[in-house]
Amino acid sequence: MKKWLFILFCIPGLIYSQQVTQNIRGTVRDAESNQTLPGATIMLFSDTVFLTGTVTDDAGAFRIESVPVGRVNLVARFIGYKDYTIPDLVVTSGKEVILTIALEGSTQALNEVQITAYRKGEVINEMATVSVRSFTVEETDRYAGSRGDPARMASNFAGVQGADDSRNDLIIRGNSPIGVLWRLDDLDIPNPNHFAIAGTTGGPVSVINNKYLSNSDFFTGAFPAEYGNATAGVFDLRMRKGNDEQYEFSGQLGFLGTELFAEGPLRADKKSSFLVSYRYSTLQLFESFNIQIGTQAVPQYQDAAFKLHFPTKNGSISVFGIGGISNIDILVSDFESAEDLELYGDSDRDQYFGTSLAAGGVSYGHRLGSKAFGKLTLAYTWQDNHADHVLVNRDSSFAITSMVPNMGYFYRDQKVSLLYNLQYKFNARNSFKAGTNVERLFYHHLDSNLNLATNVFENRYNYRGGALLINSYLQWKHKFSDDFSIVSGLHGTWFTLNKNSKALEPRIGLSYRLDEAKSINAGAGLHSQLLPSYQYTFQRLDAEGQMERINEDVGLLRSVHSVAGYEQLLGSDMRIKLETYFQYLYDVPVEILPSAFSLANEGSGFARFFPGPLENTGTGKNYGVELTLEKYFSKQYFFLVTGSLFNSRYTGSDGVERPTNFNGTYAANILAGREFKVADRHSLSGSIKSTWAGGRLASPVDTAATIAARELIFIDSLTNTIRLKDYFRFDIRLAYKINAARVTHELAIDLVNVFNVQNILGLTYAPNPTDPSVSPVQEAYQLGFLPIFYYKIDF
Template sequence: MKTPLLQYPIPTIFNPKVCRHLCLSTYRLVPTHSFYCMKPPYTLLLLCSLSTQLALGQATQTLRGRVVDKESKFPLVGATILVTTADKGIVADTSGTFRLAGVPVGRHTVKVSLVGYKDALLNDIIIDAGREKILDVELEEEIRQLTAVTVQAQRTGEARNEMAVVSARQFSVDETNRYAGSRGEPARMASNFAGVQGADDSRNDIVIRGNSPQGVLWRVDGVSIPNPNHFAIAGTSGGPVSIINNRYLANSDFFTGAFPAEFGNTIAGAFDLKLRNGNNERHEKMLQFGFLGTEAMVEGPLSKKSGASYLATYRYANLWLFSKLGIDIGTQAVPAYQDGFFRLNFPLKKRNGESGGSLALWALGGTSTIDILISQQEVKDRNIFGQNDRDQYYTSRMGAAGLTYTRPLNRQTFLKATLAVSGNAQDANHDYLFLRKDGSGNPLVQNSRYVIDSLRPILDYRFSEVCYALSTYVNHKLSARATIKAGLNTDLYHFKAFDSVRTFVDVNFTRFTPWRTRWNTNEAFALVQPYVSYRNRLTENLTLTAGLNALWFTLNNRSLSPIEPRLGLSWDLPGRQKLSLATGLHSQVQPVYAYFYAEDLNSSTDAAQLANRNMGLTKSWHYVASYQRLLGRNIRVLLETYYQRLFNIPVERERSSFSLVNAGASFSRVFPGPVANTGTGRNYGVELTVEKFFSNNYYFLLTGSLFDAKYKGSDGVLRNTDFNGRYAFNALFAREFAFRRSSLTLGFKYTATGGRWYGPVDERASRLNQEVIFQNEGRNTMQFAPYRRFDLKADYKINRGAIGRRGLTHTVSVDLVNVLGVQNILSLSYAPQPDGSIIKQEYQLGFLPIFLYRIDF
């Protein structure tokens, strides 16, 4: 009987194309993919392997991971993993894991297949010498015998969530690094997708299909988290710099409409972020220095025997470099921030030979501080992050920690539960600048600075919110055709807020009003969201998804949405085409702080002043149709059209143009008067995506959107929303030049969008409130000039490594944002000027070079 030499396929030992003439007669393959030796020339095989490596001079690395069933997460024994671009392959073992050594550094395509399952085709898998590549692959079961059908492969970019049939996309860590101008952030990366546009250069808020950025939901490991950005303002979902570091993310999903039933409390979009585990076999490190921060990351095994692992990161801001180099970041103040993350993962013991699941403890968070001292700035200095008539001291904090339990209960059922606590806080103090006046009554300027007479406190506020969350679901595969998923998301909030302000009695700026308390709250309430989803592949080409979500916000009796139906249908057509339809009812609670705002809590009974406490939910019906076609092997064309009907939007009870659909994309809070849920809105549009996946050393992405977003306030007038740019276009391209041990990638991005809307300014009201107040009648009848930006990006990577020695990867990256220095209008700001004017036109950031150096080892 012939004895197996190694339980790996031939390509893991040597390259047959190079050594075929030496040892072609020494081996044969059998269906079990084992290697059997007829005449075992061990020395010859070793010489073949070494000579191949040395002849090529190619640094290599290990590719490993795990293959599981998509629904039950049960390991798939015998799955074949083939690196098609390197002629290497391997078979998953009894726990679904695989390990393929000696993969050349560079970009590769990986095909994963198993009889009875659809193939998974993973493009643009980057192998570096300094870090092992770990893949977690999920295969979808085929509903008919392989002999009767041609299996269609699932490709990179398709959403991981099997309940999503439209408006969903998977993104990877490599994608967040790839796009010029994205700064490695998920939100800025997503602004390149069709139907999505950035709010402005100074923030990473995203506008999805004309909706307010405050309608975007962030989730980590199934639980919702507060705004994950530094310098975050209550009621927003974005900020100048993300706390989320892409280096600890696994492949995640991004949704722009008609969400599956598990996503509640959002009407605009959702980030469903997945956390990765640290390397459980080898200790790895990363150091990075750049303009946006100095970073360090470590990961490795806690126990090689059990497979437990750790991963930790830390970043500290380097924005003082911008100030030293004279680079414009919109303010002379130097922001300071730091953030970090850790994850400990413990595999659980197997039961009865089945997969044991895991228990993971994780935490992320950050803190940020900025002191904008107008009193120490020159008259010409810009300040797009605050008001121009006061010194401002601001601190924000955000954090989340959780315990995640996952276990395949059997070959059909998977359980996941996350228990988490999160919190965020903002603390601000403002001192108003009283300026000396000249003989004409205008501010006195000496040595290019205003002459300050005195500084007096004008604002003091502290907001804090703590949330205790439980997210759990069970996914059960009823058959090869049908899957059901049922879960519960529960959040218990504790909100504390205090805000005290004083304004001027008249427009002469001589006397203050007494201090007024606008917030003084310490309350607890809950948000409960049960859901159920069902998926059935009616035929090989036709898939139905259906679900129900319910939402109950316990703060008042008007925030209950007992039934929110979701429905989707996907039809695979001949010629690698797909047609999809989806609809759903979605609702969202208002920013928490808005429920407790009052004009003056000191004037009468506090309870009577909380006129907004009974605000109901904002709701929206989504209708989406999608057509997709694959051209050739690597080009995808996607066309989507949608209609959204928004209703129950909070608007002021008195006749006005105010609506909360315009909030959520600035550094200011909203101060609504008594409101009612009588506002409406509607968004519709069409989106086109043409994408070439990375192959033949280049890729491109073209996205275009035509849309219209309008609303009605309490005055009943149909107006443009602030975000109704009407069109958005993005073009991205990158070309990689690969060398023996290094590579150079050059890319660009061009963006063009319609300008923001505004209206005539009410100068008297603006003077009294020290902020821009628009006239009701002409609101959003005027539009800023279109936005244009051109970015360049260059990455140079060097891989160092030798056989049997640990490798190193050096990366130098330069991202030239707005390389042409185009002056795009940002907004109007309240800024008293020497000539007596009070309104100033602010511009977006100009040319912004971002540099980093990273070493992985």
């Protein structure tokens, strides 16, 4: 008996003392033709010390088993191709590491492998030359304040700012957030955020869950010809396929929601797989414990995603989709005193707001001989936005005297897409890419408001209709040598709703490596984009009393991008990068009657905009310089320092040149982190982020007109003449990870705005019925201190 008790007592210790390992496997393919590469060499290093290696089989697949958990550097090599390095590859016990590695062809034979530089951040799109950065799933978690959100993570990059702490809209080089394109698995998708306002590209909470993403690209200007309908930036996101050999699961409980995630083989012998995720908001739970969530109204949301992958003889078939619904009720009628009012929403009305999103499709990728690869996708997207506002009238004692419907709208945009992309590699020096995307758009827009003259709640317009949007492109890449390449292309856009929305846009990019450590790059081209859909469908009465769509014939907003950059590696794990740019905007929609309005100023925040009749006569310009100093994660720490100086200006129909709403003039970020090994399988990581930015611009308010309209009315001639105080925020992130046998636990907390700095968001209309002497125009502040935590388990 004593012997058995001794054995039982020792078993846990014996199990714990065993080394915990995991598998690394994947495939290697040609980046330009997408063909698999049998015989490629895969090597693992700890810093520069070789650990183990293997070669890919006849299908281009590789497997390395029993890799100790922790971090390794992976190098892929194949004769006739450039080496590809994945530094700081995280190996955990809870999930296999599954990689798809794309090698770029070389114009000359390669020498022996030498780990001289990591070259992290090499982009996924082989046609990209400038103003592009790839990012990993781990970076969206590792960076303090990112909250697992690709957009918030990208705000750390040079030239990129967040527009509002409560939202993830991105201001890229002074451009409106309207100009950002979101793409998922080649499909252009609607705004992928909960509580998304019609016509915007951001929101408070992302629908996209980083757990199902693979490495992706983010562009900040002069992007290649395959991207259209964007003038500011592009998120080119990719969903990974599920594990095709074993079942894996994840669960997460945190401030932003409860998440469940599963993946595994559908039929292991066929290498087919599935991946599915689901998240439900838990803010209501935390609010019940009196934990401050940033607003007195409790947002509710849920989202889901899936991907099914079926290999075929010459390619694969994938079925994918994402979706989410959200709603929030901001009820000032429930407040019992003026002191309870918050400035998160208008304080004189109840607001009911909700959104829903669905995007998905089926794609067939197929090899065409040994040099070409094609991909056909049929997809569908759907986005709803709806809101209702009810005015709450009170007397001087704060008692409610009446509640009157003030505004309501329902917008539904649907799209059926058929797209085909073709890659062809002629030889080691020349490759070609072409594609077309045909979209059938369907609009249903209903808008109602209170007529102040008649005090009647009436429909402003009710539109049902649609149009075709066709985007096509051609791209050619020529390598003069391994050090010098040029990418040229042409993008075409045709929007059939009117005759003024057609464009042919030439683009060019070049990259020249001066030596092993230094390189220069440049890019230029024409870019254009549509207006938010409700701008085309908005109707009002004409002089004869007939409903008229006043902006149906407005053309594209157009711009010219030009960028030049220099990059130098500083040792094996650090780089410095300098980019300068000039962007000229023309055909910008402005009002026909002289005013300061310009589409270049719109697209952030929680409000739609309804200008008068528009014409394409406005202009604008953005220019600046950006600096990045980055140390990749090695030796257990990393840092990223970025800074930008810029100027963003526009001219409205009144002929006056002014700074745009987004002209902060400067922005700087310092981000740093370190990982500590606490025990054999335990690690503690921490990161900090500090952000400085120029103050927002504001306009003087016409107080009398504001009180009459019960909403802010600005003095048009004085637009953007007030500079609010500069922005500062400091965030901290801490995470503790345990790698047990086949299970990984992680507990993390993000401390957002640690010093509770009261950064000014802007002005808001907030009348105080108990004290009419108080100005109804008040400053609204961004989020204060906000702790965000989660517990995650992978097994």
